[in-house]
Amino acid sequence: MREITKLIHKYLRHDKKFPHVWCPGCGNGIILGALIRAIDRLGFTKDEIVLVSGIGCSGRLPVYVDFNTLHTTHGRALAFATGIKLAKPELTVIVIMGDGDAMAIGGNHFIHAARRNVDLTAIIFNNSIYGMTGGQYSPTTPYGMRASTAPYMNIEHDFKISELAVTAGAVFVGRGTVYHARLLDSLIEKALLKKGFGIVEVITHCHVQYGRQNKLGSAVDMMKWQRDNAISVEKAEKLSPEEKRGKIIIGVLVDRELPVYQDEYERIKERAKVSTVRGR
């Protein structure tokens, strides 16, 4: 067995009835691999990691790995994770979401988690479609594309997940693709090390739903598209807006310091101990 395979097997739940639910060629396995490599390299114990997910193909990820795992309701993973982290701050809480999960039904939780700055790491699988339910358009389906609920074409405009996170106050924002696997490892590692709310947006492909309906070819073809259309943050800085159009900018978009919720709350506890409020 190759070293890398051995490493992955160290973290899989062998008592879980495999095979997994993902289609052959799906990018989700690459993201799972990157996540495991990052956790392993940082030396976390399995007990201190909590994986929380929402609903959709990405939502099934935690069940396969041997951590404390929680598969929640659609869109609410960040809110569940907030409760876990605040009740037990010593845990490292990682949230797995899809684009529909994080941007549509969970969009409000997403911006408020970023604003509140609880120490969580969110990994968002962006495949531009609702895959599990059969290829309906999502908030990240680009204008003009097709989906099973946009059989003529999608007339809505897409959210830019990372840019929204930056605006909402996330302290770490990174974007990668499943093609650039090494970059993905390092982005997840950086996000896990960062104290505060950090996200990694991962551009992945759903060749079965999005690819098929839009004639984008096989999984390999779609990964080649990622290779050919991604440019690094450093390179993008030198390009004009026209040159950047249609490109995926990958790398670390934001890495900044802001007060973290739990630290602030610790100070509240200290203040509360000495204060007396009248009439209570």
Add this chain to the structure above:
Amino acid sequence: MGYRYEIRLSGSGGQGLILIGIILAEAIGLYEGLHVVQTQSYGPEARGGASKSEIVVSDEEIDYPKPQKLDLLLAMNQASCDLYYRDLKEDGKLLVDATFVSQVPTNRAIRIPFTKLARERLGREIVANIVALGAISELIDLVSFKSLEWALLGRVPKGTEEINKKALRLGRRVAKGALKEMKGKEIENYTIDESSL
């Protein structure tokens, strides 16, 4: 069945009626050891809408928490006076803020300009409710002035104790005077003679 003594404090939102209801209930319940229930009702808005705070006192456990027939009604504005006067018992007491209530439905009303007094005597209109509370202490036998003062000091913001104590005493003094005037007379609407203060 034990006795029930029923009080309604009414006016508009922002006049502090719920606060004085709590203070009165606390004084009667905790310091005088009687059974007491305080309820309130108010509109969705914090300021300006109709507001009332009600207290039921008894020597035994209280079932129905709302007043049925009032023994005492405080009306801090005309609308509440008009609306609630008919809920008074035949011998129930009506106390009004004469600053805002110009028409009283009975010649036995006790009219004291709480807001005007608070403004002119204490420089703070906001304590008009406490002046009214002081007056109430003279009108009911359920609570001693001392108890009321203790309850008041436990509920008002730090730094405002002195002005609140003054307001409470002012209310008591004015009500005392009013009752003395009214005693033994076929009462006309009583209005305080401000020069006597």
Add this chain to the structure above:
Amino acid sequence: MEKKKRELLLQGNEAVAEGALAAGCRFFAGYPITPSTEIAEYLSQKLPQVGGVFVQMEDELASMAAVIGASLAGAKSMTATSGPGFSLMQENIGFACEAEVPCLVVDVMRGGPSTGLPTSPAQGDVMQARWGTHGDHPIIVLCASSVPECFHMTVRAFNLSERFRTPVILLLDEVVAHMREKITLPLPEELEIIDRVRPTVPPEWYIPYEDNASGVPPMAPFGEGYRYHVTGLIHDIRGFPTSRSDEIGPFFQRLFRKISQNFAEIHMSETFEIEDAEITVVAYGSVARSAKRAVLEARQRGIKAGLLKLMTLWPFDRPAVERVARGSRVLLVPEMNMGQISREVKRVNNGVCTVVTLNKVDGTLITPDEILKRITEVYQDERDN
């Protein structure tokens, strides 16, 4: 002196908050909504003093989710809301039922549906508390009618939730939530506090949803060596999603059995003057207080009336209602809704005696006079027959 210090004049909402602290609640997540907000305000002040956490979330969906997350991490947790927020919480209340996560939801009932009457009392959420979340599920719902009950029933709600690994819903109505009464807070040693059963086996032997005699599997908090999977999907005994009918069936059987075999422990009610009652009023919440006064006044008029006050609404207290149905000629069910508990009373009564209703939905508490009038009418009718 010590005793004097512990006697307080508290609002129903404040008593709920005190009860929660006494029960060991150390996590509150919520969203402000009238008439429940005082619970959040009180706990935002007190929880940090005892090392607990208060967080105001972006909405009630998130509040309920955070409450469940905190409970999975090992904290006793709760939220408080009113109708509109309660509707939003239903999604994750279902999750807590399915994944068997203990937690408390306080719903202060105001007029509805929709935004309804934000500052007025009602009892319209009784059926929603039972069936608000989709799918078949057992649940425990309590209802308080006084300030001391707000305290003690909150403690009890936490105990039941921990004991049976289920969300518990405590219903108040606006009158009870906002009324102030005297309460003597018990000393900690005077209260029975129940905590969830934790696994005693080593992690490698832990099967998180395995059946046992009580039907309640031991619950391990996240982060203490017992790594397992929690999901809102129907799951097997290991917590993993399943679509095998031989696993789904037993899961549901156990979910219901853990509550149904303990009805006697969950049911709470009080009776007043029922020994010789010909007319028994069945009431709950603030209406039970009006009913008690009406019963007293009816007795003064020579009508043999009595009262059954329901304190556990769900699972419905069938034995208590059957007992009064056997002894009475008429059961009168006054409610601040168009008839929710009265349906259950009729079902349980099953034709034994006459069941009549008194429904009021005008935003005000039913008065003793209104109940007395109904008692008198019904009494007259029964005599004429």
